[in-house]
Amino acid sequence: MRQGFRVAVADQVQDPKEAKGIVARAVTRVVTPGTLVDDTLLENDAAVTLAALCFTGEGDDSPASLAIVEASTGSLVFADATHDTIIDELVRRGVTDPNRVAVGGHSYGAFMTANLLAHSDLFRAGIARSGAYNRTLTPFGFQAESRHFWKVPEIYASMSPFNHADRIKDPLLLIHGQDDDNQGTFPMQSERMYQALRGLGATARYVQLPYEAHGYRARESLLHVLWETSTWLDRYVKNAPTKDHKK
Numbered sequence: 109m110r111q112g113f114r115v116a117v118a119d120q121v122q123d124p125k126e127a128k129g130i131v132a133r134a135v136t137r138v139v140t141p142g143t144l145v146d147d148t149l150l151e152n153d154a155a156v157t158l159a160a161l162c163f164t165g166e167g168d169d170s171p172a173s174l175a176i177v178e179a180s181t182g183s184l185v186f187a188d189a190t191h192d193t194i195i196d197e198l199v200r201r202g203v204t205d206p207n208r209v210a211v212g213g214h215s216y217g218a219f220m221t222a223n224l225l226a227h228s229d230l231f232r233a234g235i236a237r238s239g240a241y242n243r244t245l246t247p248f249g250f251q252a253e254s255r256h257f258w259k260v261p262e263i264y265a266s267m268s269p270f271n272h273a274d275r276i277k278d279p280l281l282l283i284h285g286q287d288d289d290n291q292g293t294f295p296m297q298s299e300r301m302y303q304a305l306r307g308l309g310a311t312a313r314y315v316q317l318p319y320e321a322h323g324y325r326a327r328e329s330l331l332h333v334l335w336e337t338s339t340w341l342d343r344y345v346k347n348a349p350t351k352d353h354k355k
Contacts, residue, residue, distance in 0.1 A: 157203045161194060176201070191230055207350040208232055210341055215239060215293060215322065216251060218282075222269035222301065225276045232351075233344040235337055237283040238293050238322055241301040242270040246292040273304040279311040279344040283333060285320030293322060313340070 118133040162173040174194045176185045187194065198204035211231045213221045218239025225234045240246055243264040247257035257264045265271055284298040295316065302314035315336055317329045324330055 157201065159198055159203060174198075176203075191224070191228060195230060208345050208348065210234065210345045212236065212337075213239070215290075219269065222276070222280065223267075223272075225278050225280060226269050226272035227275070231278060232348055233279040233281070233340060235281045235283070235340060236298075237333070238285055238288055238290070238298070239282075239301075240292045240297050241268060242297060243268045245294075245297065250292060270301055270304060273301065273310070274308050276305060276308075276310055279313075279340070280305060281313050281315070281336060281340045283315045283317065283336065285317050285322060285324060285329075287319060288322045290322035311344070 115138070116135045117137040119136045158177050160175045171188060172191045172194050174185075174187045174189070174197065176187075176198075177183070187197065189197070195204065195206060195209060199206050209231050210233045211221050211224050212235035213219075214237040216239070218236035219241065221234045221236040222239065222241055225231060240250070243250055244257055244261075247264070249256060253260075253263060253267075255263070269276070282298045282302050284293075284295045286295060288295050298314060298316075302312055305312035313336075315332075317324060317326075317332070320326065320329050324333060
C-alpha cells in the first residue's frame, strides 16, 4: 500500500475440512491506496483517469491545456502544450487511443471545434453545439477581436470555419437551439455550416432543438443531446476504422 500498489484481499472459499494441498482462494476485495472515492472507481476494470482538454487555437501546433486527475489517488496534473503533444501524453499514460479522439464544444467551443477539424488532422469526429461559424455575421467584434469587419475583413475571413469548410474531412455533428437569441449564434450559423458541409460531400448531421435558446433547459432536450452525442461517437469514433492521427 505504501508503495502505491493495489492490494487484493483473498478469502478461502473451501471448507477447511476439505482443503488439501493448495487452498482455493478467491479475490473478494481490491483496495486502492489514496483518496477514498466511490467503490465503483476501485474495481479492476474501472477507468479511474479523467482528462480534460481545452483548445485555444487552430492547427496541430496551437496551444492547448490539459488537466488529468487520478480518481483513485486524488493526484492532479496540469500542463500546457500543443494539441498533438497533449494527445501523445495521453497515449503515453495509456488512457487514449490516438486513432479515436473526438473534439467538441458549445458556443465558442463549437467555433473552435469546427476550426480544429478544418486545420488539423488529430480528431476522428467533432460535435459542435450552438456555435458561430461565419464571423462576417458578427461584424462588430467577437471574443478578443474588438475591431469591426470593415476594418479587418481578412481576420474575419481567416477565423471563420465556414470559409474552410472544404478542409473538414471528418464527421461533424451540429446541434442548435431553435430559438437561440444570442446575438452571435443565431441558428442560421449552424444551418449555413451544415449546408456547406453537405454540399461539399462531407459527413455532417444537423439537429435543431425546439423551443431552446442558447443554453438548453428541457429534460427532453438534454437527454436527446446526450443520445445524439453517444450515437455519433459510437459510429464515427469508437467503431470507426483506425487511421494515423498525424499528417
